[in-house]
Every structure is written in structure tokens, then in C-alpha cells.
């Protein structure tokens with residue numbers, strides 16, 4: 138399919154980013170047509186700016202021509218956020234990949250948005266520091282994607298999510314105007330907090346071109362615990378018990394019976410009690426002196442909930458094995474059930490037991506297999522609804538089951554997404570969760586930032602009010 142860009146616009150874009158910075162060929166554009174949502178939308182062109190000034194140039198051209206601009210990092214997003222759903226120009230940050238400064242004394246780093254999370258992690262490790270938000274996609278996802286989605290990983294139990302680790306941003310508005318928000322300090326209360334508004338805005342309000350990230354010291358030591366229960370409800374009660382009292386672990390993950398079966402069959406050599414129907418993985422961290430005491434203390438707290446076994450991993454190697462098997466769950470499921478729906482709902486931890494019980498009922502009554510695992514310490518569970526492409530009635534059943542999952546989560550005072558965001562996959566559901574006044578205000582904020590609706594149009598909101 139030919140690019141739908143007018144020749145004059147194409148020329149202006151090539152002037153903005155240089156001829157080798159503009160991809161027009163169908164095969165080149167194809168590489169930017171998908172993300173982890175499984176959907177495909179071919180952009181009209183892909184711009185590869187290497188400087189913030191070039192990003193501004195692309196925005197100016199597109200703003201004037203009223204062409205959609207879709208900011209894009211590594212394309213690992215799960216909700217279609219980096220896809221050109223209304224056509225337009227994908228603005229890739231892959232050449233904006235410089236770590237501009239690491240300031241150990243101020244515990245901050247200044248980076249461009251295309252820096253890959255795992256590369257930043259390696260660079261910071263040399264200073265004994267790290268940037269705590271750590272999605273499981275660390276090896277490929279970018280900091281820009283993390284900021285836009287407010288991403289997080291297992292350690293969010295202790296450290297929180299992306300928004301807790303950003304001091305300031307430099308962004309470009311839809312017309313290319315540069316704006317700096319926040320700054321270099323860990324305290325600051327002057328004016329509205331626009332940094333926090335921009336984090337999690339999914340590329341719909343502005344393009345991030347630079348970020349000042351707050352850093353933490355790498356803990357000296359970690360210990361991993363494996364706790365096996367005879368049923369899911371008991372495991373969920375244990376999570377609420379541990380999170381409700383005492384120092385929280387740095388990670389607390391949950392696997393239901395189907396996820397546990399995947400883990401057992403993964404060939405990773407993870408041994409756990411054969412009668413176990415639910416697994417918790419926990420991690421504690423601290424100084425070398427204190428970490429064993431912390432691990433044993435947590436084990437004692439978990440024993441109250443009568444697990445079949447509660448084991449502290451003896452070696453670093455064993456810990457690594459457990460965590461890599463946990464991280465392999467999502468890709469394994471994608472391989473086994475390519476058309477699964479992967480939700481990332483959240484409930485208060487005290488309602489986890491009600492959530493897992495409710496999910497079991499929904500699976501039984503709808504006939505849709507559900508596999509659940511995830512960040513239990515935050516009440517954030519990946520609920521995977523498996524579809525059978527061979528069964529034509531299955532699609533309808535899955536939509537019905539999903540509807541019931543969302544109703545259940547909202548009844549339990551939860552939220553529809555803890556980390557994947559809305560994008561195009563959940564935009565039809567957000568009105569169920571958001572207060573009508575808050576939703577109306579959000580659409581007005583979008584208009585104020587982007588009156589021509591060129592920045593990532595068609596994302597987040599069910600209907601855009603002009």
C-alpha cells in the first residue's frame with residue numbers, strides 16, 4: 138500500500154529529519170504497524186528524529202497539515218498505544234537514545250526517551266544506583282514508553298510505579314512548542330504538577346524528549362521465597378495478611394493453578410509441592426546483615442496461613458531460575474494461546490480473595506478458561522482469557538466473560554488497568570470506571586493541549602468531543 142502522505146508534506150518531513158530519517162516504503166512501515174496488542178495499523182510514514190529539534194520539526198509539519206502523530210518507543214505496549222489507528226506518522230524515538238547525565242550526588246539521571254530500560258539499568262549499576270520502575274519487558278522497552286504508560290514491575294510493592302520516580306520532563310506540545318515541567322529536586326510545590334499529568338498520558342498530550350529520573354541505591358542483597366498453597370483463596374488471604382501488617386516485601390507475585398502448571402511444565406526445573414494449587418513468590422531486600430532475618434521473618438508471617446511449603450531460595454542461582462520462569466509466563470501463554478485477552482486489573486489487596494473466587498465462577502459459568510498471575514502485593518493481577526479460534530461462538534463468550542470480569546473488579550473498588558493503560562483496547566470501558574465529571578474534564582484537558590487532535594488520536598477516550 139502506498140503512503141497516503143501528500144508529496145509536499147513528505148518533502149517537509151524529509152527536510153525536518155533528513156532523508157534517511159523518513160521511512161516511506163511499505164515494508165519499512167510494516168515494522169511499525171504492530172505492538173503487543175496483536176492489532177495492525179500501517180502508518181503513512183515513520184519519522185526517526187535524532188534530536189529534539191527534529192521532533193519539533195515533525196510536529197510543526199504535522200500540526201500544520203492536521204496529520205496524526207503517534208509517538209512510539211519499542212512497541213512492546215499491550216493496548217495499541219503506539220499504533221497509527223487513524224493513519225498518520227509514527228514518530229519513533231529509537232534514535233533519541235542518549236543517557237545525557239548520571240549525577241550520583243543528586244541521585245538523578247537525565248535521559249532521552251528512546252533509551253532502553255535495560256541499558257539504563259546496566260549503566261546505573263556502575264554507580265550502585267538504579268531506576269526502580271522495572272517492567273518485565275526491561276530488555277526492550279524504552280523510558281519514553283515507561284513514562285507514557287506509567288509502567289511498573291514486581292518491585293512496585295516496595296518502590297511504587299514510574300510516577301514516583303520522575304523529577305522533571307522536557308516535552309514538545311502538538312505544535313512543536315517546547316515545555317519544561319518539574320525540575321531537579323525531590324521536593325517542589327510551585328504551581329500545578331504537570332509532570333504527573335503527563336506521566337501516564339499515553340502520548341496523547343505531548344511528546345517527551347528528555348526526562349530527569351530519580352534514582353535509588355541498589356540493595357546489597359536479596360532473598361526469594363517460594364510459598365505453595367493448596368488453594369487460591371488461601372494464597373490470596375496470605376497476601377492480604379502480609380501486606381496488612383509489618384514491613385512489605387519488595388515483590389509479592391501470585392500464580393493460579395493454570396499458571397503454576399505452566400511454570401511446572403516450563404522446563405525451568407522449579408520444584409514445588411505436587412498438591413499445590415497456588416504459588417506466591419516473594420522477595421525481600423536489604424543489607425547483607427539483615428536480609429536473612431527479613432526473609433525468615435516474612436516466612437514466619439506466611440506460615441500462619443498454613444501453606445504446603447514455604448522455602449527461602451538458598452542461592453542466587455535458584456532465585457534467578459525462579460524469576461526467569463515467572464517472567465517467561467506471559468510469552469509462554471502468548472505462544473500457547475495467541476489470541477488470548479490479557480487484562481491487568483487491580484483490586485485492593487484485602488479484596489484479592491473475592492477476586493480470585495469471582496474469576497473462578499466466571500470461568501465456570503462462561504466456559505472461558507482463565508489463567509491469572511501477577512503482582513499480588515499491589516492487588517494487580519494479569520487475567521488471561523483464553524480464546525479458541527476454532528470455536529466460532531468463543532469470541533462472543535469471551536467478550537461476555539470480560540464484561541463480567543470488569544464488573545467484578547469495579548464492584549471490589551478496583552481499577553481496569555494497573556499498568557498496561559487504555560490505548561485502543563480499553564477505551565470503550567473507561568466510562569464505567571471514571572466519574573463522569575472527571576472524564577469530561579480529561580477530554581477538555583486533551584483539547585487544551587492538542588486542539589487539532591493530532592497527538593495519538595483515537596486513544597484513551599471512547600469519543601472525542603471537539
Ligand SMILES: Cc1cc2nc3c(=O)[nH]c(=O)nc-3n(C[C@H](O)[C@H](O)[C@H](O)COP(=O)(O)OP(=O)(O)OC[C@H]3O[C@@H](n4cnc5c(N)ncnc54)[C@H](O)[C@@H]3O)c2cc1C
Nearest residue numbers: 210211212213214218273279281282285288289340345556
Ligand atoms: C513481555 C512483556 C512484558 C511486559 N511487562 C510489563 C510489566 O511488567 N509492567 C508494565 O507496566 N508493562 C509491561 N509490558 C508492557 C510494555 O512493555 C510497557 O507498557 C512499556 O512501558 C512500553 O514501552 P515501549 O517503549 O515499548 O512503548 P511503546 O509500546 O512503543 O509505546 C507505548 C505508549 O507510549 C507512548 N510513547 C512512547 N514514547 C513516547 C514519548 N517519547 N513521548 C510520549 N509518548 C510516548 C506511545 O504513544 C504509546 O502510547 C510488557 C510488555 C511485554 C511485551
